[in-house]
Amino acid sequence: MTGTAGHEELPVAARVRRLEERVIAAGLATDDELDEVLAGLFADASPVNGARIVARAWTDPAFRERLLADGNAAAAELGFAVSGYRLRVVANTTQSHNLLVCTLCSCYPVSLLGPSPSWYKSFAYRARAVREPRAVLSEFGVRLPEGVEISVWDASAETRYLVLPNRPAGTEGLAEDELARHVTRNGLIGTATV
Amino acid sequence: MRFTPGAKVRARVLDPDHHIRLPRYVRGQVGEVIEAEGEGPLPDDRARGLMPPRVETVYAVRFRAAELWGTGTHSVTVDLWESYLEEVP
Structure with missing residues (x-):
């Protein structure tokens, strides 16, 4: 994930990682698809x-x-x-x-x-x-x-x-x-x- | 569109088990409609997967700090779906 420097240690980051695991385990999206969405969201964001x-x-x-x-x-x-x-x-x-x-x-x-x-x-x-x-x-x-x-x-x-x-x-x-x-x-x- | 700019409205006191986008701090409070912002699908329905979701007008409603908190001179404007609001007689 780009653009999140300094956020990795926050409790919310652990919650997001857990949610991502559940989404992937449930077959709702793949890891690559999630990365693609995030990359698109932050690509030109400034x-x-x-x-x-x-x-x-x-x-x-x-x-x-x-x-x-x-x-x-x-x-x-x-x-x-x-x-x-x-x-x-x-x-x-x-x-x-x-x-x-x-x-x-x-x-x-x-x-x-x-x-x-x-x-x-x-x-x-x-x-x-x-x-x-x-x-x-x-x-x-x-x-x-x-x-x-x-x-x-x-x-x-x-x-x-x-x-x-x-x-x-x-x-x-x-x-x-x-x-x-x-x-x-x-x-x-x-x-x-x- | 049920409310026009300048109308006084009260945010309903709703506390459903499901998702709602009505911040708790405005529930039961009276504010003034600033503008109608267009229509949007009701998040309560979308979050529950109800198809099709109800579509309602969303209003920018301005609340005075003194009303919300009993103190303060600022205002807080919140975007609220029509069914979250009721007329103030």
């Missing part, structure tokens, strides 16, 4: 993709409009075929901040964000993000001004979310590819400001 979308939205207001209206169609414009779910992009403003979580499991748009970080799958993050997001954010080093309203999005159905961060001050002269390098995976989840 937060660089989400960062490219953000940088385009920062530099092209019309694209930003289309992105917020229909995430799948806008992502396709940049060559990202996001299928199997509805992509909804939520934009931060000076007055509002968005934070993503999946309290029931760990859903998020893998192809645009890369494999999810282990903390995103942790019980602690999933329980606390919906209950005390301001405290969670401060532990990530994000201290929002008092008046900024926090919107938490719990991906409980077939919609996957992506945060469009605010463009950092002082980046006015930068080209799109330079801007993209400022965008982090945490920024796309909402646990960083960019």
Whole structure:
């Protein structure tokens, strides 16, 4: 399995291995088929993709409009075929901040964000993000001004979310590819400001 | 589509033996419909292998933290299938 460095020792990894063994023993899939599915899932998955979308939205207001209206169609414009779910992009403003979580499991748009970080799958993050997001954010080093309203999005159905961060001050002269390098995976989840 | 944006809805208190995608922390709580997100097969049916699964409208429903937890100023938006919701009279 690719893209899971550091996860092998987690209890969930043992559970997944046991589940894989049972699936294979029951004849539902072969080891090779499972590997193929996982390889396909992670092949081109990277937060660089989400960062490219953000940088385009920062530099092209019309694209930003289309992105917020229909995430799948806008992502396709940049060559990202996001299928199997509805992509909804939520934009931060000076007055509002968005934070993503999946309290029931760990859903998020893998192809645009890369494999999810282990903390995103942790019980602690999933329980606390919906209950005390301001405290969670401060532990990530994000201290929002008092008046900024926090919107938490719990991906409980077939919609996957992506945060469009605010463009950092002082980046006015930068080209799109330079801007993209400022965008982090945490920024796309909402646990960083960019 | 039964609910329109702005409608107040209550998440039902459901606790079936089978799979359900209704997070426990919103059960019984009142929220506001933000948008209808389109239709999707009901996970309760899919998880049980019921063919064909019921297909329902999914709504983004926004709950206020103060309602959910008795404290906090943030909101939590959850995607919920129509049969998980009931009208608030």
